[in-house]
Amino acid sequence: MKFAVCKANKKEVCMINKEKRPMKKTLTRRAFLKSSVVAAAAVSVSQTAQATQLSTNAHIVVIGAGAGGLAVSHLLNKLLSGHSLTIIDKKMEHHYQPGFTLVASGVYKSPNKVISNNKDHMPDNAKWIQDNVVSFNPDKNQLILSKGDTVSYDFLIIAPGCQLNYQDIEGLDISRIGINGIGSVYAGPQGAAATWAAIQTFIKEGGKGVFTRPNTDMKCAGAPMKVTNLTEHHAQLINNRQNIQVDYFAHDNTLFSVPAFDQELKKRWQRRNIMPHYSHVLSGINMDARKATFDTPDGSVTADYDFIHVVPPMSAPDAIRESELAQESYSGWLDVDKYTLQHKTYPNVFGIGDVVGTPIGKTAASAKTQAPIVAYNLTAVIAGKTPYEQWNGYTSCPMILGIGKVLLWEFGYEKVPTPTFPGDPNTERWLWWRMETDLLGPLYTAMINGQLPEFALRG
Ligand SMILES: Cc1cc2nc3c(=O)[nH]c(=O)nc-3n(C[C@H](O)[C@H](O)[C@H](O)COP(=O)(O)OP(=O)(O)OC[C@H]3O[C@@H](n4cnc5c(N)ncnc54)[C@H](O)[C@@H]3O)c2cc1C
Structure with a gap:
């Protein structure tokens, strides 16, 4: 075993045990998930093997205290010592968005079930700046906050999630979600509760339901279909299915990007009389007349509705998409290497979560598995090494078909099913429903509190 000598100068770092990675992998994700489902409990970090830490006095800044930002911050504290950590996020509340x-x-009876305080999830050593980043100067390792302050960093992790661009749908006023048949599950905890109120009115009164999705990459691309499925199933449960029409408007000719799952959902929707309309992108809405306008390859078309579920176009937050850190596109996602999650131009910058411009992976499940990749790779860069960990695109979508009915869909960059558990992922199981309603929330909380061991975060 060799030990390096630590130097006190800024940016000079040492790997205490050079022959080993900072932490050992001891269990596979499959083994962890199995034990989790049985025990339904998170494992305390203190029970895991002692980590070997890299000593450094680097200043690491994390933008965003969401799923990705908090998970990676806690992990870095296990891999590093002597560093300083600053987390920037204006938001006081934390939302469990899944x-x-x-x-x-109506499964969670109150929106409070998905709201907590960010202060309860912050690492003890983190300096929390309650402000938003508005611009970047990556050549000088600096960023500017909305109040005008400048923050300098040695290393930067960008994790501000997605920006919801409701304003790009002409005529839409999001303050009216829940009124006049408008719903949007993306509009925060209160918006989700208002959506449930509008859905209940719709399934009781009957009429035409229109369900949309944007033509941008989006977080949890399965959610628009879950809302469609649940609405249709609720109508069945109150014996009023015959009085509602369910139309889903897809942005291209698929429902889901993984062919095996796409075909399965198309078959199931045919049986349930849920009607897909392909290559239709919502562009405008007349909320009083209840008419929706769609862009299609053949021009603009209008559909009447009694209830509409709106999903906004999504992008990186403006501060990112207007900076030189972004890819060139409408959404301006962070321009990272899809495997190492290191910025392609600025090696001291990494990204995690919804903001990264990877081909897939805007889910909390992805952020969970990206966290160790970013933490290890940043640790390697601090140590003057090349990032060696590679993210495989792991994404999980528990496709809710109705109350008590869930398919557990998992996949990666190859877009083929990668099930953790034996059995056909296109077979619904009650266990996945219980996992969705009772287990994933506590696991998420354990992740943002730094209480999941490293092996449990791997994809
Ligand atoms: C309706 C819905 C259903 C979902 N279902 C699932 C599911 O079933 N399974 C699943 O795995 N995932 C699901 N997700 C997706 C999941 O919630 C996100 O992928 C995950 O939260 C992404 O984590 P993040 O850290 O990138 O962003 P977030 O968790 O959104 O956090 C971003 C943080 O950055 C902050 N921020 C934003 N801009 C700035 C700025 N300029 N400066 C500083 N801070 C900033 C925000 O305030 C926020 O706190 C769902 C999401 C929604 C909305």
Whole structure:
């Protein structure tokens, strides 16, 4: 075992045990998930093997205290010592966004179930700046906050999630979600609760339901279909299915990007009389007349509705998409290497979560598996090494078909099913429903509190 000598000068770092990676992998994700489902409990980090830490006095800044930002911050504290950590996020509340779908379907009875305080999830050593980043100067390792302050960093992790661009849908006023048949599960905890109110009115009164999705990359691309499925199933449960029409408007000719799952959902929707309309992108809405306008390859078309579920176009936050850190596109996602998650131009910058411009992976499940990749790769860069960890695109979508009915879909960059558990992922199981309603929330909380061991974060 060799030990390097630590130097006190800034940016000079040492790997205490050069022959080993900072932490050992001891269990596979499959083994962890199995034990989690049985025990339904998160494992305390203190029970895991002692980490070997890299000593450094680097200043690391993390933008965003969401799923990705918090998970990676806690992990870095296990890999590093002597560093300083600053987390920038204006938001005081933390939202468990996967739970929005359960609020918008009446499964979670209160939106408070998905709200917590960010201060309860912050690492003890983090300096929390309650402000938003508005611009970057990556050549000088600096960023500017909305109040005008400048923050300098040695290393930067960008994790501000997605920006919801409701304003790009002409005529839409999001303050009216829940009124006049408008719903949107993406509009925060209160918006999800208002959506559930509008869905209940719709399924009781009957009429035409229109369900949309944008033509941008989006977080949890399965959520628009989950809302469609749950609405249709709720109508069945109150014996009023015959009085509602369910139309889904897809942005291209698929429902889901993984062919095996796409075909399965198309078959199931045919049986349930849920009607897909392909290559239709919502561009405008007349909220009083209840008419939606779609762009199609053949021009603009209009559809009447009694209830509409709106999903906004999404992009990186403006601060990113207007900076030199962005890819060139409408959405301006962060321009990272899709495997190492290191910025392609600025090696001291990494990205995690919804903001990264990877081909897939805007889910909390992806952020969970990106966290160790970013933490190890940043640690390597601090140590003057080349990033060696590669993210495989792991994404999980528990496709809710109705109350008590879930398919557990998992996949990666190859867009083929990569099930953790034996059995056909296109077979619904009650266990996945219980996982969705009772287990994923506590696991998410354990992740943002730094209470999941490293092996449990791997994809
Ligand atoms: C309706 C819905 C259903 C979903 N269902 C699932 C699911 O079933 N499974 C799943 O795995 N995932 C699901 N997701 C997706 C999941 O919630 C996100 O992928 C995940 O939260 C992404 O984490 P993140 O850290 O990138 O962003 P977020 O968790 O959104 O956090 C971003 C943080 O950055 C902050 N921020 C933004 N801009 C700035 C700025 N300029 N400066 C500083 N801070 C900033 C924000 O305030 C926020 O706190 C769902 C999401 C929604 C909305």
